[in-house]
Amino acid sequence: MYPHWMIADLEFPAGGLTVQLAEARAMLPDGLLEESGWADELAQCMESEYRHLTMDALQMIGVHAEAEGRDSELPAEYWLRIAQAAHQMDFPAFVPYCLGKARRLPRQDPADVMAAYATMPRVIDVDDALRKPCAVAAETIRRDDPAAEEWLETPDLTALARHLRDGAFDRMGRELSESFSGVFDDLFAAVCDPDFPADRSGHGWAVIGANPFRVVFSDGLLPVSEAEVWWRARD
Known part of the structure; x- marks a missing residue:
């Protein structure tokens, strides 16, 4: 489903x-x-x-x-x-x-997904394991530029992604990406949940659209093929 x-x-x-x-x-x-x-x-x-x-x-x-x-x-x-x-x-x-x-x-990029990451608790209920890193991401963006507060609070996904794309992500992308990597699986599961609200589909598509999957093979005597998000599969 x-x-x-x-x-x-x-x-x-x-x-x-x-x-x-x-x-x-x-x-x-x-x-x-x-x-x-x-x-x-x-x-x-x-x-x-x-x-x-x-x-x-x-x-x-x-x-x-x-x-x-x-x-x-x-x-x-x-x-x-x-x-x-x-x-x-x-x-x-x-x-x-x-x-x-x-x-x-539409095509999605790192700015779209990081904007969704930082504001996800504003649009759906999430548990503490996800809420805390999302809050850290929001604070990272806020600390970099207090003007982003308006888009974080609304939340305005389009404006926040534009802000990140216009230079903010260049300054703090590594910090955001490292945190995002640790919670990606939980985020992906959350936006694919059948109860994810249709009026927040922009947040859902930002997480999904920026992250197609690849087929990879696990190590072992009998390798098994499995899905891995593209940025992990290429490492």
């Missing part, structure tokens, strides 16, 4: 896993695929029937399209089929980002 704002009015395409992945691949414009740098890996994964890595490659091509401002070249169905594949393979962490992209929600 996901919040209503995330799934409302979406029509999920039918079909098994092989169909979902093949249909998504068929929707990729050749130029975008080649430019993304994922063409060879995608072909190899599909040929070897590595379905989880095929899903991963398809999403990362979409992430590339987003970064290049070419989202419009991928239909909503592309993202819905990746979401369906992720669901069928039990990779639920992939689903929210794909649903947001299917809804044509």
Whole structure:
């Protein structure tokens, strides 16, 4: 289950896993695929029937399209089929980002997610384990520039993100990011809760949209594939 704002009015395409992945691949414009740098890996994964890595490659091509401002070249169905594949393979962490992209929600960046992080207790009830680091993040922003108090209290997510993007994040991004890393899992779970309020979907999408997931392999005699948020997966 996901919040209503995330799934409302979406029509999920039918079909098994092989169909979902093949249909998504068929929707990729050749130029975008080649430019993304994922063409060879995608072909190899599909040929070897590595379905989880095929899903991963398809999403990362979409992430590339987003970064290049070419989202419009991928239909909503592309993202819905990746979401369906992720669901069928039990990779639920992939689903929210794909649903947001299917809804044509805007690109998010570190300023958006840090603004949401600092103000999350203003929009939903959170436990102390999450409330305290969020409060520390808010105080960090307030201490850097008292003028941010107005946006923290309202909260005005757009104005606060703009403030961070206009230089404040350059000054304190490392401090905010280190704190955020420790509570990301709790934040992600909170915004994906079915009861997350629709009128606060901006906060939800800020956490989700700035953080697509990747497939990684755990160490051991029998490596297991699992989902990891992109900035941890690349370390």
